Structures are given as C-alpha cells and as structure tokens.
Amino acid sequence: MTDIxxxxxxxxxxAESAFNRVTRWFVRHPPAVTAILIALVCVVVGxxxxxxxxxxxxxxxxxxxxxxxxFALGVLVVLAAGGLDVSFTAIAAFVMYxxxxxxxxxxxxxxxxxxxxxxxxGGAFLGAANGVLVSTLKAPSLIVTIxxxxxxRGFLLTxxxxxxxxxxxxxxxxxxxxxxxxxxxxxxxxxxxxxxVLVLVVAVIVTWLLLNRTLMGRAIYAVGGNAGIAERxxxxxxxxxxxxxxxxxxxxxxxxxxxxxxxxxxxxxxxxGSELEIIAAVVLGGARITGGSGSVLxxxxxxxxxxxxxxxxxxVGIPSTSQLAILGLFIVGAGALFSIKPRA
Amino acid sequence: xxxxxxxxxxxxxxxxxxxVIAVAVIFAGDTFLSLYNFQSMSAQVPELALLALGVxxxxxxxxxxxDLSGIALANLSGIASYLLMxxxxxxxxQPLTFVWIFAGIxxxxxxxxxMINGALVAFxxxxxxxxxxxxxxxxTGIAVVITNGSAxxxxxxxxxxxxxxxxxxxxxxxxxxxxxxxxxxGIVLRYTPFGLKLYLMGSNAKAARYAGIPQRHMLFLTxxxxxxxxxxxxxxIAARTSSVKWDYGTxxxxxxxxxxxxxxxxxxxxxxxxxxxxxxxxxxxxxxxLFNFLDISNFFRDCAWGLLLLIFLATSRFDLRAxxxxxx
Numbered sequence: 001m002t003d004i005x006x007x008x009x010x011x012x013x014x015a016e017s018a019f020n021r022v023t024r025w026f027v028r029h030p031p032a033v034t035a036i037l038i039a040l041v042c043v044v045v046g047x048x049x050x051x052x053x054x055x056x057x058x059x060x061x062x063x064x065x066x067x068x069x070x071f072a073l074g075v076l077v078v079l080a081a082g083g084l085d086v087s088f089t090a091i092a093a094f095v096m097y098x099x100x101x102x103x104x105x106x107x108x109x110x111x112x113x114x115x116x117x118x119x120x121x122g123g124a125f126l127g128a129a130n131g132v133l134v135s136t137l138k139a140p141s142l143i144v145t146i147x148x149x150x151x152x153r154g155f156l157l158t159x160x161x162x163x164x165x166x167x168x169x170x171x172x173x174x175x176x177x178x179x180x181x182x183x184x185x186x187x188x189x190x191x192x193x194x195x196x197v198l199v200l201v202v203a204v205i206v207t208w209l210l211l212n213r214t215l216m217g218r219a220i221y222a223v224g225g226n227a228g229i230a231e232r233x234x235x236x237x238x239x240x241x242x243x244x245x246x247x248x249x250x251x252x253x254x255x256x257x258x259x260x261x262x263x264x265x266x267x268x269x270x271x272x273g274s275e276l277e278i279i280a281a282v283v284l285g286g287a288r289i290t291g292g293s294g295s296v297l298x299x300x301x302x303x304x305x306x307x308x309x310x311x312x313x314x315x316v317g318i319p320s321t322s323q324l325a326i327l328g329l330f331i332v333g334a335g336a337l338f339s340i341k342p343r344a
Numbered sequence: 345x346x347x348x349x350x351x352x353x354x355x356x357x358x359x360x361x362x363x364v365i366a367v368a369v370i371f372a373g374d375t376f377l378s379l380y381n382f383q384s385m386s387a388q389v390p391e392l393a394l395l396a397l398g399v400x401x402x403x404x405x406x407x408x409x410x411d412l413s414g415i416a417l418a419n420l421s422g423i424a425s426y427l428l429m430x431x432x433x434x435x436x437x438q439p440l441t442f443v444w445i446f447a448g449i450x451x452x453x454x455x456x457x458x459m460i461n462g463a464l465v466a467f468x469x470x471x472x473x474x475x476x477x478x479x480x481x482x483x484t485g486i487a488v489v490i491t492n493g494s495a496x497x498x499x500x501x502x503x504x505x506x507x508x509x510x511x512x513x514x515x516x517x518x519x520x521x522x523x524x525x526x527x528x529x530g531i532v533l534r535y536t537p538f539g540l541k542l543y544l545m546g547s548n549a550k551a552a553r554y555a556g557i558p559q560r561h562m563l564f565l566t567x568x569x570x571x572x573x574x575x576x577x578x579x580x581i582a583a584r585t586s587s588v589k590w591d592y593g594t595x596x597x598x599x600x601x602x603x604x605x606x607x608x609x610x611x612x613x614x615x616x617x618x619x620x621x622x623x624x625x626x627x628x629x630x631x632x633x634l635f636n637f638l639d640i641s642n643f644f645r646d647c648a649w650g651l652l653l654l655i656f657l658a659t660s661r662f663d664l665r666a667x668x669x670x671x672x
Contacts, residue, residue, distance in 0.1 A: 084473065133654065136658075137654070137657045137658055139605075139611060139657045139660075140408070140410075140611050140612075142410070142473060143410075143601055143605065143611060143653070143657065144654065144657065146597070146598050146601060146650075146653070147598075147602075147650045147651075147653035147654040147657070148650065148654070149598075149650065150595070150598055150646045150647060150649055150650030150653075151647055151650035151651050151654070152650075153643075153646065153647075154643050154644060154645070154646040154647020154648070154649075154650060155647050157641075157643035158641060158643040158644040158647055162643075273594075276477060276480070276481055279477065280477075280478075280481070283474060289471045289473055289474045290408075290471055319489075321485075321488045321489050321492060322485065322489050323485070324481050324482075324484050324485030324488055325481070325482055325484075325485025325486050325488070325489055326485065327481050328478050328479060328480070328481030328482025328483070328484075328485050329478070329482055330478075331474060331477060331478030331481060331482075332475065332478035332479065332482065335464075335470045335471070335474040335475060335478060336464070336469075336470060
C-alpha cells in the first residue's frame with residue numbers, strides 16, 4: 001500500500017519536475033522568451049508579407065533601433081541599480097536642441113566628434129542632477145524623474161525655443177548620410193546602412209563591459225538587488241545613484257544627436273512620450289523593475305521586439321492605432337512572466 | 345495611530361491656499377475673487393482631484409504603490425461608454441435616461457479596469473509601477489483603436505451638460521459630487537476597519553501580515569476603488585467638455601502625483617489624508633487659474649509643476665514645514 005502511494009508520488013514529482021525544469025529555465029533566462037517572440041513575429045509576418053525580408057526593410061529597422069537602443073541601455077543601467085528614469089527623452093530633446101542651436105549659430109564648422117563629446121557631457125551633467133536629487137530627496141526615482149522631465153522640457157520650450165531647426169549643421173548632416181555599406185536590390189533601388197549604427201554597437205560593448213567587467217557594475221547590481229545590504233557591504237548608494245543616472249543622461253545626450261543626424265532636423269517637441277516604450281523594451285528584455293537584474297543582450301532583444309511591433313504591424317494589415325494596446329499587453333505580459341521568482 | 349484633526353500638513357495647505365488667493369488678488373485684481381471665477385475653478389478641480397485620490401490610495405497601501413493608469417482609464421471609460429450607448433439609446437428621446445446609463449456603463453468600465461490593475465498587483469504579483477504602466481498604455485491603446493485616434497463629440501446633452509457646467513445654489517454639481525465622494529472616502533479611511541488595515545499595511549507590511557490582514561484582498565480592493573474614481577473623473581470630463589478623446593489631460597499623471605506629494609502623502613506608504621489632497625488640489629487649481637489670468641504659457645506651467653513637485657519632495661524630506669507658522 002505504502003509502496004504504491006509513494007510510487008505515484010514519485011512519478012508525479014518526476015513529471016512535475018520536467019515541467020518545472022523547463023519553466024525554471026525560462027524564468028532564469030528571460031531573454032529566451034523575448035528571442036522566441038521575435039522569431040515568431042518574424043516568421044508570421046514574413047509568411048504573410050514577404051516584403052518583410054527585403055534588405056531595405058531590415059536596414060530601416062536597424063536604423064530605428066539606434067536611438068531606442070541608446071535610450072534602452074541607459075534605462076537598463078538605472079533599472080539594474082533599482083531606480084527608474086523617465087526623464088531621458090527630455091534630456092535628449094534638450095541636449096539635441098541646444099547643441100544644434102549653438103553649433104549652427106556659433107560654430108557652424110564644428111566636426112561631429114566634438115559635437116558628440118559635448119552632447120555626452122551635457123547629457124551626463126543633467127543626468128547627474130537626477131542622481132543627486134534621487135539620492136538627496138530619498139524619494140522614489142520615478143516621481144523625481146517625472147518632476148525633472150517636466151522641468152527640463154518646460155524650460156526648453158519656454159526659454160530656449162519652439163521653432164524647428166531645418167538647416168542642421170553640416171557635420172551632423174554628413175554624419176547622418178555617411179554610409180557603412182550599400183546594398184543594391186534586384187530592382188535597382190539602393191538601400192544604405194548608415195555609419196551611425198556603429199555608435200549603438202560601441203554603446204552596447206561599453207555598457208556590457210561596465211556591467212560585467214567593472215567594480216561599478218558589481219556595485220550597480222548589488223545596490224539594485226538589496227540597497228540595505230549593499231550599503232553595509234560598503235558600497236556608497238549615493239555614488240552609484242549619481243553614476244547610473246549620469247550614464248543614462250550621457251547615452252540620452254548622444255541619442256539626441258543621433259536623432260537629429262538621422263532625421264536631418266531638430267524638433268524640440270520630438271521624442272516626448274516615447275519613454276514608456278523604451279521602459280517596455282527593457283522590461284521585455286528581462287530586467288526586473290525592482291532592480292538587481294537585467295542584461296545587455298536581453299535589452300537589445302527587447303528593443304528589437306519593440307521596433308518590430310512599431311514597424312511591421314502595418315505590413316500585415318494591423319492598423320498602426322493598435323500599437324499602444326499591444327505594447328501595453330506586452331509590458332503586462334512580460335512583467336507577469338518575469339515576476340515569477342526563480343526557485344532554488 | 346490617527347493624527348489629530350489639524351496637523352502641520354493641513355495648516356500648511358490652508359496657508360498655501362490663502363497665500364495663492366492673496367497673490368492672485370495682488371496680481372489679477374478683484375476679478376479673481378468673482379463668484380464666476382470660483383465656480384469655473386471648482387468645476388475644474390474634481391477630475392484632477394479624483395485621480396489624485398486614486399494615486400493617494402495606491403500610495404497609502406504601500407508595496408511601492410502608485411496608479412499611473414488613472415487618466416487613461418478615465419478617458420477610456422468616457423469614450424467606450426459613449427460609443428456603446430450611441431447606437432443603443434436615443435439621446436433626443438430620453439436625455440436623462442441616456443445620461444444615467446452613460447454614467448452607469450462608464451462606472452462599470454472603471455470597475456473592470458480597476459479590477460484588472462488590482463488583479464495584476466495583488467494576485468499576479470506585478471510591481472504597481474509596471475502593472476499600471478502597462479495598463480496605462482493598454483487602456484490608451486484601446487481608446488485609440490475604438491476612436492481611430494480622433495476626438496468624439498458628444499453634442500449638447502442637456503442633463504450631462506448641466507451636471508458639468510451649471511451651478512446649483514452657486515455650486516457646480518460635479519464639485520458637489522466630488523466633495524461627497526471625498527467625505528465618504530475620508531470617513532472610510534478614518535473610521536472603518538478597511539481604512540485601519542490599509543494604513544497598517546502601508547506602514548509595516550510584515551507586521552500587517554502577521555496581524556492577519558488579507559493583503560492580496562486589500563490590494564485588489566484598493567486598486568478597484570482607484571479604477572472607480574478614475575471612471576467618475578472620466579464622466580466629469582465628458583460632462584464638462586462635451587467630448588471625449590484618448591489624449592485628454594496628458595500631463596495629468598504628473599499633476600496627480602504632484603497633488604499627492606504636496607498633500608504630504610508618503611510615497612512609501614502608510615500616511616495620507618483626504619482633506620489634505622483636496623486642499624492641495626484646490627491650491628494648485630487656483631495657481632493654474634492665476635497663470636491663466638497672467639497669460640503664462642503652458643510650457644512654463646509644465647516647468648513650474650515639475651519644479652513644485654521637486655520642491656515638495658524636498659520639503660517633506662527636510663521638514664521645512666517647521667519654519668512655517670503653525671498653531672502649535
């Protein structure tokens with residue numbers, strides 16, 4: 001009698017553990033889910049509308065991942081440290097508009113490298129202000145950065161200007177047009193992969209090194225995992241906070257210049273309202289919103305998925321109006337999936 | 345654990361209200377004090393203050409609580425309710441029935457939206473930020489889909505318009521309704537077991553669990569109430585503007601949080617008073633009307649709201665209130 005029951009229990013435990021093992025593997029490797037989703041979307045869209053696989057479309061998507069990707073890396077670093085930043089689009093808009101204005105009016109001959117450097121410094125400075133505020137006010141970083149977002153954008157639109165800049169500086173224009181390589185399609189149309197995608201590649205590598213190969217990376221994950229314990233271990237919360245927000249601001253500043261270079265105009269109203277889809281991308285990439293986790297690879301997969309949602313739905317006849325609803329479902333779905341804590 | 349009726353925060357907010365009125369009289373003259381101006385201001389307070397009350401409830405509950413989906417749900421409930429009703433009940437034949445059914449369906453949508461938030465936070469275990477961020481996009485997205493992205497005009501529906509714009513005994517009806525809701529919510533928070541448990545849960549989640557408070561149940565209820573408050577705001581918006589659109593009040597998320605922070609609600613949970621939220625909403629509304637009088641641009645207004653939010657976060661941290669006059 002006891003043998004039979006224990007047998008049943010054992011076999012049930014066995015079946016359960018097989019299922020558990022699969023779910024646990026996915027919970028431990030959140031980016032895998034995102035990768036599967038990407039593959040699924042690609043296959044479905046590609047079979048409904050073969051135009052999807054055209055090189056020009058793929059190039060288009062690669063181009064539009066640049067700004068998003070830069071933003072997302074910044075959000076990832078802040079999120080890993082247990083914070084949340086929604087002011088990065090305001091920082092990017094501010095930096096891009098002010099720098100475009102300055103360069104056009106004062107130094108029209110300035111080459112692109114110093115422009116990028118100034119943008120990075122300016123962004124980092126604004127970001128550091130976020131970090132100082134978050135660590136001094138001891139308030140949730142979401143609330144603080146909502147405040148700074150409005151201050152920065154309001155300041156930009158009130159005191160600096162609301163007019164479009166159509167004639168952007170030569171060097172930025174040239175940088176946006178500079179081609180990494182061309183592709184000639186069968187019907188003779190040429191599509192171009194611009195050089196500025198390399199900026200994202202560099203940012204990805206630097207962020208990966210930062211998170212995985214430096215003491216600061218250790219500190220970021222430690223503070224995000226458990227701030228109290230990290231502090232007792234001797235990590236300075238203040239330093240980490242200021243660093244992560246400054247880093248996010250730095251990337252946002254560069255992203256702003258990329259935005260101008262690729263669109264060939266500087267519009268101070270641009271970029272506003274795209275914060276949520278960036279956060280969605282990072283969360284889809286498996287970073288837990290409570291901090292202490294998240295990877296560069298996952299974040300990039302999340303960015304690709306969001307770009308797919310934005311770019312290809314039209315190709316299969318889903319109206320673009322449904323984008324927001326689908327993004328919302330993705331956030332909730334990913335949040336629900338990744339809120340399952342891996343059990344030992 | 346209950347604070348005295350008049351605490352520092354309350355005194356401060358009364359003082360802030362008086363200060364704004366005084367400044368307004370100096371800069372904008374007596375027109376600011378006219379009955380008409382006060383009526384139009386008090387008709388504008390409810391929608392924001394109801395959303396702020398929702399944010400306050402979510403914050404009191406602790407657990408990193410916040411409700412970012414308020415204005416999205418408010419817009420959705422107005423839009424969906426009207427679109428459902430439009431072909432079903434004739435406005436011209438029975439305007440009053442139309443309005444009641446419109447309000448009823450909007451409330452049901454708010455209830456459903458709040459329950460979705462509540463279920464996500466309480467039972468699925470999502471962080472409130474991510475849950476309400478996701479539903480914010482989701483609700484807005486649905487509103488965009490069913491309206492195709494354009495505003496929907498309600499036309500002139502007399503009873504609804506009266507509710508939004510016509511004062512009875514000098515008080516706009518939507519403001520009276522709002523005060524009634526605020527009083528009810530204040531009583532629930534102060535004198536009922538629900539309120540006691542909510543504050544306890546926000547002050548110390550662990551202790552609350554050992555005290556046997558059903559936390560998931562409480563969280564679910566709290567976010568459901570947030571949803572209902574949002575849908576009432578949606579009805580008031582529809583009544584006041586005679587139209588519904590998906591992108592109404594894009595900066596309301598910020599302003600609702602600003603009202604709540606200014607009212608001294610603790611973002612980490614456990615403290616918050618309805619009366620303070622109401623007073624902080626009226627102070628902000630008067631400030632906003634003053635900006636109107638002075639012809640200050642909307643962009644600067646956003647900048648000012650952001651600055652105020654940071655300043656009030658700072659004062660709650662460093663307790664500058666001690667420097668202000670209080671009746672101690």
